[in-house]
Amino acid sequence: MSTTSQNSAGDHRFPRGLAEILGGDGARTGLSHLEKAAWEIRVEPRPFVTWLTALLEDDAKVAEIAGRSYWHPNGFAKLVLHTAAEPEFRIRLHVWPESDVVSPGESNPHSHRWEFASHILVGTGMHMVEFTEVTEGGKPFRRYRYGADPANPAALVAAGEVRLRRTRSPHVVRGEVYSCDTDVVHTVRPIDARLTATVVIQGPRRTPTTVVYCEPGESDDQPNGVLSEADFRELVTAVLAASEPEAAS
Template sequence: MSFVSTPEIRDLQAYCGQQPFDAAYFKTLCEAVVARGHVAEILRQLARNASLQTVAQNSYLHDNGFTKLVVFRSDRCAVRLHLWDTLSSNDQIVSNIHNHRWNFFSRLLAGEYDQEQFAPSKAAADGERYFASRYVASADDYEVIPLGEILLQRSRRQRMLAPSSYYMAADVMHRVTVPARCLTATIVVQAQTLSASTTICSPHPIAGTGRQGKLAMTVDDVRSRLVLIATLNT
């Protein structure tokens, strides 16, 4: 059993982990990985059952409302497909405000979302109150550790439409909002892991703190979502 393998992903893996990290060169490598034709090749390789089993073992339904399909992972980098499905819902999906354990590059394959960035605020008049937690993930589960209240103010807001793409540094705090009645798919390329945890911020205290199991996926779950993404990528 194995993940997908392409020249573009091998070039990415060969570079990631090198120091100093060159964001511009990383973005150049990522542009090749997220190109529509290369995404189609990834999906063709994933049609093999052996690859699907590996993907299913590494994928799960994320607490922020999307399906996370890990199509390649090493100790240097990873490539993932994300899918938000609100087609049958009148409600939008709003993620927690969060940063990441790695720098990353993302491209929208289909759909849209609003992306907001946030920064700490020293004055209550300039910010909003959130409840911060430390999120520590492992292969099969995660732990949420409350940190207390924090003031944040929005520094940027963008409407992201397919096929737009962007790079984001690991320490940037952001939030994604997917509208109702929408299918949104992205491909995400993450660089080498820089820290063991991230910070998440919510308008309300996060329930179920402590170690939690991830919502695992079956091969059939993965297959059905990949078929949908392949349709969206044409």
């Protein structure tokens, strides 16, 4: 595996272009900026695919990205491809490998400390279920705060028992953009068992904590899995192969 120069991967024009969209008008990055960035990838995916190829060919970047990425307990990979401070944003690639069964995705309803917009790059699409807390009806859950323990920011801190009711179930298919504010509580899973990949443009952190809900009896100990450099190479290679028709159109 050859190593490319810093200019071809670490200082590629694709993340620089997104940075201009997200902070070019001098305003603090908001959901509208994130949606615009995601639509930029939707309309013209080739710059992203070219950059992803450059990352794969750069041994140092592969090691750096694998070190801050991980396997979610529900079997998909969260690849943090790029981080930036000014404007503050991240580019992530979420990958559900092809399987014999449909992945459960993120089974615990949860919110986020930041806004994001995502584009379905590979696969049929994603199915979301959104929830709200209610006093009557719905289903019982145990509520936790993620990020509330200074000694262990990844720990889930108990925050009472509540009931959740489904409010809507949006589907997002390949080629579409989905955006999410910090007050949305949802679950996410692929529509089918095919290889599925979403490009996520994450904005700045808005709140110090976020909520995660577990069903009664469900363990709150759900550690992330280590993602190796070999995992990264295999996943990105598969995504690039599957995205070729989209990038060429």
